[in-house]
Amino acid sequence: MKLSSQTNLGIVALLFLAFTALSVVELRELQSNASEAVMLQAEKSALVYKQAVVQQVPLSPQAERLALETLLESAAAQPLVSAALVIDPDGKEILSAKAVSENTAPSWYSHLDPSPAFVKRVALYNSENNLVLTTSKSTLANGFFTVLVKNIAAFLVLAVLLSLFVVLVNRRIKRPVDDTVKKLNEIGSHNFTSPEITASSEDFKPLTEAANSLAGTLSTKFDELKRQSELFKKEASKDSLTMLANRSAFERHMRALLNDNASAQEKELIIVRLAHLGSINTKMGMVPGDNYIKAVANILVEETKNNHNIRFVFRLSGGDFALISEAMESAARELMLTNLAKQCASASPLRDGTKATFMGITRFVGTMTMPQIMESVDSALITAMKTQNGWQLASEISKVHSNTQWRERLNYIVSQQYADIMIQPVMNTDQNVPAYYEASGRFKDKDTNDVIPMAQLIPASERLDLIPQVDKLVTTIVLKKLEVTSQHVAVNLSIASIANAEFRDWLVKEVAKRKTLSHRLNFEVEDAALIQYREVTESLCRQLINIGCGITIERFGDNFASLSGLRAIQPQFVKLSGRLTQGIHTNKDNQLFISSLVSIAKGLNVKVIAEMVENEAESVALNKLGVDHQQGYYFAKPALWNVY
Secondary structure (H helix, E strand, C coil), X not given: CCHHHHHHHHHHHHHHHHHHHHHHHHHHHHHHHHHHHHHHHHHHHHHHHHHHHHHCCCCCHHHHHHHHHHHHHHHHCCCXXXXXXXXXXXXXXXXXXXXXXXXXXXXHHHHHCCCCCCEEEEECCCCCCEEEEEECHHHHHHHHHHHHHHHHHHHHHHHHHHHHHHHHHHHHHHHHHHHHHHHHHHHHCCCCCCCCCCCCCHHHHHHHHHHHXXXXXXXXXXXXXXXXXXXXXXXXXXXCCCCCECHHHHHHHHHHHCCCCCCCCCEEEEEEEECCHHHHHHHCCHHHHHHHHHHHHHHHHHHHHHCCCEEEEEEEECCEEEEEEECCCHHHHHHHHHHHHHHHHHHCCCCCCCCCEEEEEEEECXXXXXXXXXXXXXXXXXXXXXXXXXXXXXXXXXXXXXXXXXXXXXXXXXXXXXXXXXXXXXXXXXXXXXXXXXXXEECECCCCCCECCHHHHHHHHHHCCCHHHHHHHHHHHHHHHHCCCCCCEEEEECHHHHCCHHHHHHHHHHHHHCHHHHHHEEEEEECCHHHHCHHHHHHHHHHHHHHCCEEEEEEECCCHHHHHHHHHHCCCEEEEXXXXXXXXXXXXXXXXXXXXXXXXXXXXXXXXXXXXXXXXXXXXXXXXXXXXXXXCCCCCCCEECCCC
């Protein structure tokens, strides 16, 4: 109930009590006045009788009777007298007269005033008889009814006036409260620029000052968080190893080139793949592999400086680089590719006579789509692996043939219903035990029996709409292994699978069949899914949580728009973007940013995981920031999951 309504009810109750008390007082006053009036009238009538008798002494019986009758009629005619009697010394009635308008008192008045009518007796002059006057209760009832009407009218008028007064006062009193609520709602909408609110009285000054102070504090923190976010976005666009622009930057740049206002001028995309990188990492270790990647990055940067056609260079992932250039003549392009191949080969520490690099080239214009361009360059890259010189222009091959090859490879993988499952622990650093293991599939080529790099398999699967089939296979294998092990395992769900209604229905049904395993099963979902497919992602996560599974939101911090999704889902974990954790012990900006993200997550009662933790210094720094779940090579590399 509103405060004004409560106040008005209180006022009505007080007015009713006052009305009742006043009415009782006025009733008593009416009774007292009536008694006093009857007493005076009795004495006056006795005096009048005396004067009449004195003038006519001695009186004959007839004259005395006539005088008494006149006296009684005069007395009974008075407003407050109901009856006038003359009685003898024994109390026997001699003569009487009643008021002409006398009626029986209403029953309601009889309940309010049950006492008998007031009676006044006075002796008559020169007689043994007495004059008796009785008050009129009906007259009292009429008088009291008039008083009640007057009081009720006054009560209603006063109640209306006081209610209006209360409404006006409450509005004035509530103004700072309403202003404070409005201010807090604006704060909740990240609007910290509204004017400061003022208090209408000293009582509300602490409230308004607290709201203004909160707005100022949050504004400062939010501005700092935005600054850190922008800084992180810039840093997130760089590859930490080579300091080149990364895949995210590449995709943003390509979208800019392909927008509706982009130029129709033809450009070229060149993908450079380091064929030796996997062997170097396996045979020589990660450090020589990283040095090789940095050496190739320097070669590509120098080429952009010396070749006016090449505009941009990116490191996409692992040993894949991308160059964007103006359209080149065949001779100029061949000279550049030959030079790059030689330099990359000389930078490789592996001397086994095999090709060091493969390069795929495709031309594109602004009217093309990103999938079309990537499909074209991927086809060229696959064909380049079979050419003598190690490079291939997409326009010189059949794209259909490339897609057919990939579809055959992927269909073979799915049809075999087998994959090696690699697991990597997510460590609870407080207890030094795995919270769970992240699982991923490793697939082999049907012809070579070599492991297909995920950097190749995932884009091809997305292009051919086979990602849901691959995720089904991995999930099925994990569920089977969980039946014969006690480990807690997480499965990654791709955005394409989440968007697929058939996959979502299949997943929920399969997990529901094995509900006894659900408490040992997590699903990792990219936070981008909460933006691109928010409703279906939230619905799927809630269904899985209801079955008993855990949910981890990956790449937390890349997209602030996913925060509302976190509130709706309430996942068990969020996994910080790996770009934030690398070198965290020396990066003050990232430390502040992570601290803010941890506060947000813990405010939602969600545990925080840091991935890509490579050394002790990073782990210690993350622990100090409140990140007590960590994953990375510092703890363990992904290993084959053997349960038989």
